Amino acid sequence: MxxxxxxxxxxxxxxxxxxxxxxxxxxxxxxxxxxxxxxxxxxxxxxxxxxxxxxxxxxxxxxxxxxxxxxxxxxxxxxxxxxxxxxxxxxxxxxxxxxxxxxxxxxxxxxxxxxxxxxxxxxxxxxxxxxxxxxxERAWVVSGLRDLVVLKSTGSEFHGFPHDKYTTLAETDDRILATAVTARWRYQGTDVDWSKSFTEVRRLMLEKFATLHSYSLQQTLYAMGEAVLRERPEVAEIRLSLPNRHHFLVDLTPFGLSNDNEVFYAADRPYGLIEGTVLRDDAEEAGLAWHTLPTF
Ligand SMILES: O=c1[nH]c(=O)c2[nH]c(=O)[nH]c2[nH]1
CATH class of the missing domain: 3.10.270.10 (Urate Oxidase;)
Known part of the structure; x- marks a missing residue:
């Protein structure tokens, strides 16, 4: 041996x-x-x-x-x-x-x-x-942000998922969507206006989160990444990790009260964890850019 x-x-x-x-x-x-x-x-x-x-x-x-x-x-x-x-x-x-x-x-x-x-x-x-x-002599740059906490109080639905014998989740056409964005994006090359690029990537992700009428956090993830790649040619790929910060409607019927999407319980765990990569097909090779980094 x-x-x-x-x-x-x-x-x-x-x-x-x-x-x-x-x-x-x-x-x-x-x-x-x-x-x-x-x-x-x-x-x-x-x-x-x-x-x-x-x-x-x-x-x-x-x-x-x-x-x-x-x-x-x-x-x-x-x-x-x-x-x-x-x-x-x-x-x-x-x-x-x-x-x-x-x-x-x-x-x-x-x-x-x-x-x-x-x-x-x-x-x-x-x-x-x-x-x-x-x-x-080679160098790669992967930049990002963590713990960018965002919430939208409407404009988010989740339905059409399979129901098996363990399913209890109610379908909804109006829910709170909240997450803490972790994003990492790989740059093509090192000749970049880092500050401007960071500001714009962050803005593009936030604007898409706000304006997309969402049918799943997965759809929101892809749309945020796509918006970045469409507008920022210096970015080769972007990886996003989005914990679904669930907000559950509180049942107020015991008190004789209705709850028209106004009173929620913000759960901290467990949480759905939605992760994904959005890529462009003409990107430069990743080389060692992600070597030993967490996937998301
Ligand atoms: O946007 C969502 N994606 C899911 O995969 C999922 N699963 C779940 O219970 N709620 C949600 N919401």
Missing amino acids: AITLGPNQYGKAEVRLVTVNRTGPVHEIKDLTVSTSLRGDLAATHLTGDNAGVLATDTQKNTVYAFAKESPVGEIEDFALRLGRHFVREHGNITGARVLVDEHAWDRIAVDGKPHEHSFSRASDEKRSTAVTVDG
Whole structure:
């Protein structure tokens, strides 16, 4: 029997980085969680404990902080590309890098109706994210968002599903549709206006969620992805994960009251989980873009 080392990677997970741009009285802040992960010729450390080729995870963490000082962080995709390319170019046995960045949003606190110069409140749970993969001279970018919570109070139906002996769900032609959008989209190339693209992808998904008269969350998922691919040529494919945040009508008949879609019980679990990918057929090859990322 022969035992061998299989695929492996190592790095520093969840480096918390906050930068303050203090070039004027109006401060700008960036609040990021950065994870780095390196691949390459790392057999020696696994097989014998020889660490000559191991760029310490502590050094990877320090590199994140030093890069944030040496030039402005900018868009998370650019920051992740700079870091990933650095690790691969500067360290001979490191052939690949994965850099994950989550961005936590802050709003300015309004004082007397005006945005304050240096005081902020956390915007929401929503996070913008990127996953950059570098392999030699090549690089792939998958960006996205998580926990974008949306709800529409009508314009959603669900009926026509099969009924077997376990079915109790009532058919409905008017229900609340609510979800927390997780979306990841793969870019074609790396020469992209990241900020504009993110803003537009997010807007397209929200507008479609709002305006589509939905017969299933699956239909809404596809329509949201399709809207993005139709309008944003820089996006090769998009993957969506949509938990169905069920809102059940409360039975008010014991109290002699009707309930005309006005009073709901918002259940937190279990929840339907609707997931899918929307692709264009002329997209560039995915290469290592999704390698080791969750499917959705
Ligand atoms: O939009 C929906 N899709 C389903 O697959 C499903 N299943 C369910 O119970 N409710 C819903 N709603």
